[in-house]
Every structure is written in C-alpha cells, then in structure tokens.
Amino acid sequence: MTIIVTFVVLTVLGSYWWLWTHRVTEKPWLVEGIPEDHSKAREPYQASRTGLIIFLAVVTSLFSLFASAYFIRMQLDDWTPLAEPSLLWVNTGMLVLGSIVIQWASYCSGKEQLRNTQHALLATGFFTGCFIFGQLWVWQELVNNGFYIRSGPAVAFFYVITGLHMLHMFGGLWVWCRTTLNLWSGTELLEMKQSIQLCRTYWHYLLLVWMALFGLLLST
C-alpha cells in the first residue's frame, strides 16, 4: 500500500499548504469587512479547471490503488511475469504524438489560428485512435498466444489496467469529439479555447499515467 499511502499523504499535505495560503490561521472573529482580494471576479474557466484537477486526483487515486494491489499480489507464489508485447512501444509513441499535437492545438487556439487548431485536433483524434486500436491489437495478440484473463494474475492485471486506461481515454475522446465538432460547425474559436486547454491537460495527464503504468509493467 506504499504507493497509495504516499499519494494520499502528498495530496493531504498539498491541501494543507493550500489552506495555509488561504489564511486558515486567521482569527475570523477579529476581522470584519471584505478583504480586498475577495472583490476580484474569476472566470468560469477556473471552476472547470479546478474541477478537472480534482478529477485527476481521483483518477490518480484509482491507478495508485491498482499499482499498490499489483505489488501486493506480485509477492505471492503463483505470480508469473508477463512478457509485454513490443507493440506497446509503438502505442506509447502514438500517445506521445497525440499529446504533442494537442499541445499544438492549444497553442494555435491561443493564437486564434482556427485552421491550424482544427487540423491539430483532428491529428489528436487520429493518434489517440491509433493508440486505442494498438492496445486492442495487443489484447488480440495476447489472446492468440493463449494469455487469457484467467491465465494468471499478471495477465489479469494487464487487461484490467490497460482496459481502465483506455476507458479514461474514451472519456477524453468524448469531450474531444464535442469540441472538434463544435469547432467545425462554426462555433467561435474563443468559446472553445477553454475546452481545448482542458483537453490538453487531460491528454498530458493520461500520457503520464500510461508512462507510469508501462514502467510498472516493464519493470516487473
């Protein structure tokens, strides 16, 4: 449980630090009036961004728990490591490319270059689709080689972890789909800018999660 405990402790300490910066040591019964920094309005984007960050913390908790369970289960006698198919490297490359082009889409939307943004978003969808297709291909390859989900704990973990990661990619693709369709159907780029930025954050995050999971699978 070291991984999840470490994550939670860091999150808790981060929250305490945030509270510290928000005057949690103040004696509220001694202070009246409206502090100056409370009269500034924030953009709605900040709520979405905060919501996304909290959601990513929840997802991190989920994958940390799987990683913890993986290590605990690995220590038992029946564990036989799985030789990861080399196609995973190609898939990882696709996800990296997806992340790069969505960064490009975000950059172009900032510069208000509609055409480039549209193309970059399409490229993001293409590379992400390739990643998912590749992951499914890996599953097929494992099945062809006789590695079914009940063949052993390492194989079962592989299917579950990669499946969950793909499920989160699908969630991202749903938002990507809405954003891209809106952009192609004539919605102002300025309106979609926030959505593109949130997608970018999500893509980078899922790339990081995949890197961590891939590292975990390769190292065991």
Next chain:
Amino acid sequence: MAQVALADSGQPLSHPRSFFTKYIWSQDHKVIAIQYGLTAISVGIVALVLSGMMRLQLGFPDTFSFIDPSEYLQFVTMHGMIMVIYLLTALFLGGFGNYLIPLMVGARDMVFPYLNMLSYWIYLLSVIILMTSFFVADGSTGAGWTLYPPQAISYGTPGSDFGIVLMLISLAVFIVAFTMGGLNYVTTVLQARTHGMTMMRLPLTVWGILTATVLGLLAFPALLVSAIMMTFDRLLGTSFFMPAMMSMGEQTDHDGGSPVLFQHLFWFFGHPEVYIVALPAFGIVSDLLSVHARKNIFGYRMMVWAIIGIGGLSFIVWAHHMYVSGMNPYFGFFFATTTLIIAVPTAIKVYNWVLTLWRGNIHFTVPMLFAIGFIFTFTHGGLTGIFLGNVVVDLPLSDTYFVVAHFHMVMGVSPILVVFGAIYHWFPKITGRMFNDTLGKLHFWGTFLGTYSIYLPMHYLGFLGVPRRYFAYEGIDFIPESALQLNSGITVAALFVAAVQLIFLVNMIWSVFKGKKADPNPWNATTLEWLTPQTPPEHGNWGPELPRVYRWAYAYSVPGAEKDFITQIEPPREDDTLGHPENERAT
C-alpha cells in the same frame, strides 16, 4: 494567493418552466438535495425494516418461520451496506451537501449543475440495482457488509450467484454518482464563494462536508478497485482475491489470490468512510449547538484544524479493522498508535462542543435536543473505539457484540441523531413551514432513550463473549440464559425505536402541508442560508445581487450589540469592535 471566485460569473441561470424540468429533471441544487434526501430516507426505511427482522429472530428465536439463516445473513448484509453507503453517505453529502453548500457560501447553484443532476439520477440507478438484488433467484448477498472474499463469492454463501454481482455493480455505479457530486461540492466551495466569504468565515457545516467529500473522492476509488477485481474473480475466473480452495467437495478454478489484499483495499476505503459520515455530522452539530445556545462556537479555528487533521489521519488507521487478519504484529502497533492519535483532535471537538454549551443561553429546541443527544452517544461510541483501537483488547472483543454496540453508537446512532437535528433545524427553510414541536420532542426522547436501551446492553453481551453474526444462540454453553433474555429486551427496544420513527414521518408529512408558516430566519441564525429573499429560496437563491459577507458565522451574543446575533451580511458599524479591543477592519 488568497483570492476568492465569485458565483456571479455573468453566465445566466436557465430557469426551468415545466413541472418536469422544475421538479424531476432539475438542475437546481435544492431540488436535487431533496431528491437525494427522499431517496436516501426511503432506502433507509428498507434497512430499518431489515434490522427489525434481524432483531425479531435474535429476540424471539424459532418464532418467525419466514426468517431462515440465509435470509438472516442477507438482512445483516443489506442493512449494513444500505445504512452506511446509500443512506448516510448519500444523505449527508448528496442531501445536506447539495442543499447547504451553495446557500452557505453565497452561490447561486453548484458550479456544474448538469453534472449535479446526473449525480442524483446515477445514485438512484445504483439504489435500483441494489434493490433488484432482493428479487433475483438466490436473493441479495449475505456476505456481510464487508463482502470479504473468499466467502462472498463462494457457493454456499447466500446470494453468491447474482446478489453479490448486483451489489458490486451497484457500488461501482454509486461511486460514479458520488464522484460527480463530490467534484461539484469541492469546486463550489473553492471557486464560488461570494464576496467576503473567506475560508475562515465558512460555517463548520461546510468545513465538515468539504473535508468529508475530499475523503470520499480519494477513498471511494479503493472500493471501486475492490469491486472491479472481485467482479472479475466472480464472473471471469481471475484470482485477484480468491485463493486455491475446496468448495462443495471440489477444487475451485481459483488459485493463489489474496483475501487479505481485499481487506486492505476495503478498509482503505472503509475507515475514511467512517469520517465521511462523521465529519459532516461534526460540522452540522457544531452549528446547531452554536445557534441554539446563542453563543459562538468555542475554538472555531481549533474546530477547523481538527476537522482537517482528522481527515488527513483517517487515511493511516485503516488496518485497525484487521487486527485479527493475521497481519504482521508491528503493523498492529503502528495502526494502534495512529488510531489513538486520531482520538486527540476528535476529543478536542467534543470538549469544544461542551464548552460551547457552557454558560450559553441554551434553548431546548428540537434540533438542540438532538445535538446534545449526539454529544452523549458520540462520546460513548468514541470511548469504546479507544478500547478497540488497542490490539490486545480488540482481539477478544473483535467478533462479539461489543463491536456491534461500538460502531452503532459512533456511526449509526450519532450521525442519525445529527440527521434528525439537521432536518428539524433546516425544515423551516426547506419547506417554509414549522414542524410540530411536541411531536419533535417525543421523537427525540423516544429515539434517544430507545437507542440507548438497544446498544448499552450490547456492550455487556460483548463482554460475555456473545458472538456477532450468529443466527441463533441456543445450546451454546458459555452464553447464559440471562443473555438470551437480554436479547429479547433489546428487540423490544429496537421495535419501539422503529415505531417512534413513525412520529417523525407523520410530523414531517403533516407539517409540509399544514405546519405553521415559518419566518425566514426562525432561529435567529447568522449564516447566509437564512438570509435568502424568499423562503423557501427560489432557483438562483439570491435575487439580483449576491450577498456580501462582512464577518464570521458565529457572531452570537456579542457584547454591546442590539440583538443576540449579527448576521454575516450586516455591514460593520463605525464604533463596532465586537467586544474585542484588538478587533481589526479588513477594509
């Protein structure tokens, strides 16, 4: 760094026009709160009936032919899971969280109203899936609310075919619903507080709900991981948790799984879950005591720090539920230590509640009675928790009624008393009408004395070594006849408490339609939810302008003030020092 977002972002709220969008498919946090509340209470009544059936069997064995051992285990399991997850968690966070957060922080609604609405409907779906399990071929699961493998999915355990699968799916769906709601609650508190509502001006109710939600967001994934892996073990034949074993005389297909791994994952969720239920109760009870004692909460800062301290510590105590699992004894030492440490901030809270009452102008209103009742039951349950936090005491008591008594006092009766107190307290705002005071007091005394009559004797049964989870106790040498008679008495008390709840239901239903019209602020409270232009508040809560907050939430009986409360929106007077010579002005 310290700046606050405003709810008035310029985005217009879409006001629903049809009955369907106003009351059914509603995005208004107040309607969603009521939907959550009614669903949770309805499913809670199912769980209450199940507990009544269990008590009938224990109190009067061989009397009721419709209760057999399998059904008894199913009742135990469903009662526990419904009460902890589908009633208490949903009611405190989905119900009170939804209703109170936007009102108390001065927002027009949750920041993601559509997601909020989805959260309720997905919660309802999880409840429906769970209820469906009563009607499948082998009935609901009888694995115990902790769902420990291997027995949870082994043949022979009631509900091991479909019941357990429906339970696991229902839990997974619930977690999705909770995550949607939870994102809303936290983001709304962080991003949609009104002008002047600093973090340290938040009422403790909001602090409790906020911290509990953060715990839920981080801890519920552990239950989701357990549910996914156990579903795979059950349906696809994996061996995450299932060891090699014989079942019905045959070797099963499973091999090498670790049941203790499940226990770690389950309790990594399970212990924070205690605080997911307790922290909102702590927050609410603090506000009830302060309002009805006409006195500021004692040690507000310490109360906030205690809430967030308990929240942090709750993640490193989980294995005190596993002392009997055969884990490394050094772990036991570590977890016993952390468990005793978490008692410190908890005790601070209890002291501060009592000190809030000390020399207060106590109004023995119905909400106040429930709040004071909570102090008794929670202290009682908390102290027995310190017993059980020690390994050497826990080992002999772990499988006895002492544990049943402990967790019902601390996690059953105590939060439920707060739920009732909170419903009575905010009923006038929610419905615009007052409840019947006499019926409310009858309800309190019946519930308070009745639950004590149930659980106090259970501690004694635990000391006698009477094991929990058993269908019947006849013929067990070390259990004296008097213990069996005590069981009958407990059953009578349990049926009495169940009957008393009818008073509550009658009172609520009658008062909604026929109760006296309520003042907007009948308790003379200071916090924002009482200061809405309309009672009950309309969609959008605040009219054209958001409220502006000038002071903390506990300005009661301020020396020199005209009234015994100063609302949060009352601008400071030039000569106003709130009785504190060192008082500052922020602007």
